Amino acid sequence: MATSSGSGTGQARRTPQQADTNASTTSNADASAPATGASGAQSSSATAEPSATPAPPRRRHRPAPLSPLQDYQSDDALNAPALAPTSPGTTPVRSPRQPVSPSPWTQRTGFATQAFPPPRASATATATARTPTVPASVFAVPGIQHFTRESWAERKVALITGITGQDGSYLTELLLDKGYQVHGIIRRSSSFNTSRLHHLFSEERVERLALHYGDLTDSTNLVHIISQVQPSEVYNLGAQSHVKVSFEMAEYTADVDGTGALRLLDAIRTCGLDHLVKFYQASTSELYGQAAACPQDESTPFHPRSPYGVAKLYAYWITVNYRESYGIFASNGILFNHESPRRGRTFVTRKISRAVAEISLGRQECMVMGNLDALRDWGHARDYVEGMWRVLQHTTPDDFVLASGESHTVREFIESAFGVIGRQLTWSGEGVHEVGTDDAGRVVVRVDARYFRPAEVDRLQGDAGKARRLLGWSPSVGFAELVREMVQADVASARDLIEDLN
Template identity: 55%
Template sequence: MKKALITGITGQDGSYLAELLLSKGYEVHGIVRRSSSINRGRIDHLGQYSQGPDARLHLHYGDLGDSVALVKLLYSLQPDEIYNLAAQSHVRVSFDIPEYTIDTTGTGAGRILEAIIESGIGKKVRYYQASSSEMFGKVQEIPQKETTPFWPRSPYSCAKVMAHWLTVNYRESYDLYACSGILFNHESPRRGETFVTRKITLAAAAIKLGQQDKLYLGNLDAKRDWGFAKEYVEGMWRMLQQDEPDDFVLSTNKTYSIKEFLDASFEAVGLDWKEHVEFDKRFLRPAEVDLLIGDYSKAKEKLGWEPKTDMKQLAKIMVDADMDLLQGKKFDPANRP
């Protein structure tokens, strides 16, 4: 039985990845931060795997800011695979808390890479680093691929560039099996409510149900490459099953504006977003990323991976789930996307 450790297991990607690995027979361990309020709703449905003598899901208190705890945990667990998904991942918020973002997202990756070496598991473990399309920022090439130069435009993306190159450095310096997945925007009903896609789908549902009147947004012209998170974690796993470590872009090779995502979301409930959406400059970034579109041809060729859900389908999946949520219907992640 393979053993995997996931940082950020309670997040969107972490929950889908935990599901996938458990379905493949893995023993899954996750790092969670201590908090006075428990926020594990995305993995509550996996409780069956965490009980009894044959439990295969285990949670451990820890933090990417605590290098000693990381070394102790890795030495104790001896995992076969590590997926580093933990981060302060909100781009706009990273301008408000840059130091924290850099420490958790950038230096945190350095701590776990060094913990791999210090714990003595470097020869056996396979490591996945969650890199981001935001690293391309002021894009130097269209579409963006693995060899496109980075030009980050936020503290978040700068920290991700740091984590990405640390992964490359540890791979080259210590012969570590380490991969980075440069994932373009990937969404789902489990996306946090402050991210623009979920903010839109939740508002569309609330306005349809008469629970909200207006939605306030910033730049509506920014273009993004949106895919379905559940499909993207499959790509993460496939990266660690290759004979040699490498870095891969996961994307759809299609780009849409915020306006087009609004069209799809409000159309799903029979509304015109132009009657409900208003501009608010507070949501503008100090430095904007205008266009992201990824070339996933390398992942298709070497991993056999490609996206299956387009933006309009994704928006409808999210809006339908938010309609159920706001109407008090029980949302069962095990039976829904």
């Protein structure tokens, strides 16, 4: 045991430069070690070999995480030798033609992972080996460096989040009519929610429409989609847009509606397209909430009254911040309420039009509502998506209010809807005890406190003067025409359903 201890102490570690010059000295030390015994082991630490410099002990290390662009080499490096020159003591750097771990991605793109030297290498060698030639965008189309924002826009490639919603479907139709290639992001779910796009699948222009699975909560997925699509315009319409639901799912609403906009903007920057892409953020009149001024325009202070409004407020300001900080063509469209027959069934206007249709056909007796006196500025969604497109065609990025300039109560919407089927309402009672009866004396409207918001927004009315002056935009469908179209569409749909059941 003493011999083993002496041998371990007398044998010193050698650097590669000392391996040849100190070979004989080390051999003599090893030969004399067994004769020293246990006492020699203690004295050897005090009397060190002058020719052997002890090296620091080896330590396990974890490589630093790589940035999204450090994993790739540019096309200019494809002709590099298989092993690039390195400094002594460093690991050779493989060229892109020699991938460290082949994968379908590297085989398809020609890019390969950079093999970095160990952390104990010299600072100069490490800096040399860790400086890959990174293009402006590793996913870029050929000649991307020669594009300007104007020439890039001529490609007419649009990416839409929330494409299966009311606004997304109307915007898709508009862009296809204008010759765009349209890409949409849809969430993977147990049931398909593409009914608003089905009519497009039977047309020739469907060849210019593509759908991609994705989610605003998945930043990696967004980077992948943008890198593949290479859009010239991005419309962020996706959101958890139910105000009442946002009180019950506040964290999810913030993640999708607020941070989702940030992820999308960051994905554009990650792909190196921030100087080319035009970005539209769908803001909302709920930003104003309990605003003191009426009507509200771009200069009216915000005072949101729901988690939905607060999340959208973050999305609004992060869009402004990226515009000012990075020069991205990023604009906000502050859209007041806009409806259509494609409006979701759980929204108040569609809830009214469907109930009126069912009552007219004798399939429902009464509708149950919340606050009947809330004032809203309602317009047609088809007009408003044209406003979205005009926002991105403006010469400079900016923020615009899109509104009809008129406000109506929920009570007025109900009365107008029943007027479409030839019935007039009479109101009686107050508060939650208020009811609406038709000409025959039947109660067709009741109030339920469960449908009130925890923090109500009493009046919203927009001033779209800036959009009229700079964009040439104005709504073409009035309030009465909007209500009539929605009710007639739901009556026809309800009749078709009866025929299908029969």
